[in-house]
Amino acid sequence: MYLSRFLSIHALWVTVSSVMQPYPLVWGHYDVCKTQIYTEEGKVWDYMACQPESTDMTKYLKVKLDPPDITCGDPPETFCAMGNPYMCNNECDASTPELAHPPELMFDFEGRHPSTFWQSATWKEYPKPLQVNITLSWSKTIELTDNIVITFESGRPDQMILEKSLDYGRTWQPYQYYATDCLDAFHMDPKSVKDLSQHTVLEIICTEEYSTGYMTNSKIIHFEIKDRFAFFAGPWLRNMASLYGQLDTTKKLRDFFTVTDLRIRLLRPAVGEIFVDELHLARYFYAISDIKVHGRCKCNLHATVCVYDNSKLTCECEHNTTGPDCGKCKKNYQGRPWSPGSYLPIPKGTANTCIPSISSIGNPPKSNRIWPNISSLEVSNPKQANVCDNELLHCQNGGTCHNNVRCLCPAAYTGILCEKLRCEESGSCGSDSDSDQGALQRGCPQLLLLAALLGTASSLVF
């Protein structure tokens, strides 16, 4: 009986929701690019910002090793057992499938025992450094949505750099340094992501958290995407509106999570002691069983589908846009300059569709601004650039845009776009004793509903 009542309520909700179009049934996912609505002029399309779902991006990458012949087994060699450095009769032989450790074993399905893994040659040329670059290429800009996780089968390296490229491998920037001794290896003070803040979230740090020696049990290295999101969306990523607001207004932040390639630079294998044991150099090598990279194609909020065809990812562009990233207007749709979609206003964003060219009326209208140009994350000094306007970047919750540099928020709200409840900052939301009850009653239920809806998606979809 309860089930049938639930189903009828659910059916009613679906009916009400359909009538209430244009909002898609699920808010905050940006999974619909357009929907038909009824207006006084009849049926018309309503366009909204949209993006592909977050997915396992290792299915679409190409892997390259440098030096190319660094994988063990050609010629066959022996190495010491993991965890027992004095049992050195294990064999790696590239020509025998059971004894081979090729690079693709870093990306196969891991769930059986024992793990499958890639393994390098051993450090037999010591003291010449044993260094390996592992490059992962997508030939497409992608946006990372979850932690990069590298699982070692050997000890975690004493020194390693994770790097990223935004231009298909032409130039590289460090993402994070990893070392047992940051000062010694990279002349950097050790830090962890927890030491960062909203204002320093883009800082490149060296961490000692993941490099503790040869014999430790933990084999995992993270690059912490979610901890960085949490500076804006809260520890459980509930306040995604705030994160979306920041990603929209701060190009540098968005670019930080965007890559075309990643490069893992293994600079010194796990030694775990002060001196390298020169009599047993077969103890030292790199072995990786799994690499996880979650993300989505970057389609500038103009597509929900990204197809993999001929070993290449391409956005299926909507909103009259075209190009691998939907980065320009289609021919005959250049009536105004191309612009990416916007996450704001929540929940369905702004599509910024390309409109038909007006070839008969001279020059097309010029847009004042296409993308907000905040040059740093110092949002406490918003005079640096446009923060809001009345077209693309709306102040939320009844805030008004003041000279394009800041939102004037109602008393109950705060944040760069008035997206945050002031009571959240003081931790008094929902408290009966809160003096600003009126504001609470107006604001909290609406925001909590939004937070709940977004929260269901936050584990996978950012």
Ligand SMILES: [Ca+2]
């Ligand atoms: Ca594997």
